[in-house]
Amino acid sequence: MLLLLTDDSVSRIRQANRVFWVEVTALLVALTTTTILIFSYGASPGTALPSYSFLPFALLIWSALRLGPRTTALACLTFSLVALWFDTSFVAAGTGDGLADVGALGVFLLIATVSALSSAAVIAESRSDTERLAESERKLREVMKLAPIGIYVADKEKYSFTNPAGAKIVGLSSPEEIVGKSVMSFYPPEGQAAAQQRIDSLVDEGSGSRPRMVNTVVDADGNRRVVEAMATAIRWEGRSSFLVMVNDISGRKQAEDAMMRAQKMEAVGQLSGGIAHDFNNILGIIIGNLELVQDMAADRPEISERIELALKSVNRGASITHKLLSFSRQKTQATKLTSLNAIIDNMQELISRSLTAAITVENRLADNLWMVDVDPGEFQDALINLALNARDAMPEGGSLVIAAENTKLDAEYVKLNPLAREGEFVMISVADTGVGMEPDVVDKIFEPFFSTKGEGKGSGLGLSMVYGFVQRSGGHIKVETHPGKGATFRIYLPRARRTVAEASPKAQTPVAMLRGTETILIVDDEADFTDIAAHNLGFLGYTVLSASNGSEALEILRTNPYIDLLFSDVVMPGGQDGYQLAVEAHKMFPELKILLTSGYTQRREHSTSGDETFIAKLASELLSKPYNRRQLAGAIRRALDAGG
Known part of the structure; x- marks a missing residue:
């Protein structure tokens, strides 16, 4: 590993080395000086040692504390050599017995040396442990x-x-902004008591x-994070x-x-469609029966007059089921290239006009907005809802801003929103300044019949219809x-890829009370429904046959090849639905005209093997x-007048 030192680092190292050698030199000079004083002035036989005789001990202990075992060993050696040299010099000069006999001096030097070196070793070990702990903590900090x-x-109490x-x-x-803050700083109020209890324990x-x-935490901006x-x-x-x-999850x-909401909405959609x-x-x-009585x-x-009132009420009921089907339906019925700005x-x-006078409405529409391929009527319904x-949400008034712009959804967005997909979209946002919603309400707002309004103030299907429209589109x-x-509310609709020519709608024949004389086979497991349809078709001049399931219908077709039209319900028991019956009948009699009917508009063409073009037409x-x-x-x- 290459170690790079800056000029400042080199300067500090040099300064530390100079201080160290100054201290070592001062220590050795002090030891030599005090030893000379002891043996020159306080070493006469029979006299007590002067008080400064113990100064070398203090110097040796200081060396152990300050300079470590190696320098302390050098200091002990210096002290011992000077002491032995002076004591030997006194004896040789005949001035006396020196400080004491050689044995006493040896004990004195041994005690001083052992004490100093032992202290140095203990201090060094303690310092080494401290340094290792500090180094370990430093490395831990770096890793963290x-x-x-x-x-x-x-x-x-607080973060360190x-x-x-x-x-x-x-x-x-910055991490420094957290240090010193209370440990409860980032817990929501309702979770602080339990969190403090866990911490204390x-x-x-x-x-x-x-x-x-x-856990749930609250960040510095007040946003909750899991x-x-x-x-x-x-x-x-x-x-x-x-x-x-x-880990922020x-x-x-x-x-x-x-994903859970999507699965729930899919399940609710299937249930709603079935109902x-x-x-x-x-x-x-x-x-049908009311029309007959009429x-x-x-x-x-x-x-x-009474029958007309009853028919109006039934039509209101049909409108509700239409909204339910709008929520559960997987495909739009008629789309066209549409300019949402227009x-x-x-x-x-x-x-x-639909809002109160206290609410201001503002449009913020981007220029050159991409075209989208949607049902314009459904988009209008969604916007109104x-x-x-x-x-x-704004009973006291406020502001409503409707905006539209082009945008691209990337992989990162899709990762956080599994129901979305990457690509180019037109984003329509509807923003209000109302009361807002709690998270548990947001989880349910698209469910059919869910409403936060009082009884009788809404069907609870408005936002469900919006959700259904967006999914189908x-x-x-x-x-x-x-x-x-x-x-x-932000709606992302995919940018249209087909051309205006491809999107041109087909002309449709106006609905009229048209009659005929052809033969029609009605297939429906609801006997009452079959009866009403047969009566109405007979009233219109047609010859009518009926069957209650697919197998019975195929048998009638085999024995009555002159039948002009197969009119079948889609959802039937017995393992064969209307699409499957249509495919079999078409194989048997390619010229047979076929019309399907259903109270459940979720398409089944992908679950049926056969000509995809034929199935899509049905x-x-x-x-x-x-x-x-x-x-x-x-x-x-x-159906009877259509080409083959």
């Missing part, structure tokens, strides 16, 4: 600074350390750890503390929650809201239940 997860060290990742998790730019134990757990944390008790800077490793949790199918069958039977009571205006501009007056939702919807801070011409006599007449006539 580089860690990709947040690491925090704290005692019961964190790393850059830890600062980022709580929305701060861990620090008091002084050892052990706590299992991984998921983190995964694991804590252990440690000693830090001489205090009982704890170390906690934190807000993105992962958001993705998991989004709507059953209700449509019931409503269709009611409509024919019978044509000369009784008081009865006809629609939003044209709807501004309508939206303003979002505007009405905003109105209800291949888009994505996202809600951003906080209590008291309003809400913003799906596009499907007659939705409930239908009235006029709608039935028009659909039957168009």
Whole structure:
């Protein structure tokens, strides 16, 4: 490893070396001087040692404390040599016995040397332990600074350390901003008592750890984040503390929650579609019978009036099931290349009239907005529903801003929003300054019949229809809201790829009470529905046969090859639905005209083997239940008159 030293580092090293050698020289001079004094002036036989005779001990101990074992050994050697030289010099000169006999001097020097070297060794070991601990702590700090997860060290009261990742998790730019803060600084109020109890318990134990757990923290901007944390008790800077490793899983949790919501919405959609199918069958039977009674009571205006009221109520019920199906349906019925700017501009007056005078409406539409391939009517319904939702969130008035712009969704966005996909989109946002929503409300707002309004103030299907439209259009919807801070709904619709020529709509024959004389085979497992359809078609001049399932229908077709039209429900028991029956019948009789009907508009063309073009044509011409006599007449006539 290459070690690079700056000029400043080299200067400090040189200064430290100079100080060291000055101290060593001063020590040796002091030892020599005090030894000379002892043996020159205080070493007469029979006299007491002067008080400064113990000064070498103090110098040796200082050496042990300050300069370490090696320098202390040098000091002891110097002291011993000078002492022995002087003592020998006194004896040789005949001035006396020196400090004492040789044995006494040896004991004196041995005690001084052993004491000094022992002290130096103990101090060096202690210093080495301290230095190793300090070095270990320094290395630990360096490692923790580089860690990709947040690491925090704290005692019961305040933080002592964190790393850059830890600062980022709580929305701060520097770790130093956290040091000294209360350990409760980043816990939400409702979680502080439990968190403090866990911390106190861990620090008091002084050892052990706590299992991984998921917590909610509040960052410096007040945003809540979901983190995964694991804590252990440690000693830090001489205090009982704890170390906690934190991984911010807000993105992962958001993705998991989004996926769970998507699965829930799919399940609710399937349930809603099934319920709507059953209700449509019931409503269709009611409509058919009411129309029959209306024919019978044509000369009784008081009865006809009551029947008309009943039909209006049934149609209201059909409208509700239509909304349910709009939520559950997977494909749009009629799309076209659409300029959303034009629609939003044209709807501004309508939206303003739908709101209160205390709400201001502003459009912020980007120029050169991409075209989208959607059902314009459904987009208008979605925009109106979002505007009405905003109105209800601003009972005291406020501001509604509708914006549109081109945008691109990248892989990072899709990672956090699993229902989205990468690509180019037109983003439409509807932002209000209303009361906002709690997180638990946001999780449910797109569910059918969920509403925060009082009883009788809404069907709870408005936002469900918005959700269904966005899903069918291949888009994505996202809600951003906080209590008291309003809400913003962002709809992402994919940029259209087909040309204007490809998107030109086909001309449609107006629905009329058209008649005919052809033979029609009705297939439906609902006997009452079959009866009503047969009666209406007979009234229109057709010859009618009926079957209750696919197998029975195929047998009738084999024995009656003159049948002109197969009119079948889609959802039937027995393992063969309307699409599968249509494929079999088409193979047997390629010239046979086929019309399907259903109260559940979720398409099944991908679950059926056969000619995809043929299946797609059947799906596009499907007659939705409930239908009235006029709608039935028009659909039957168009099917019979269509080309092969």
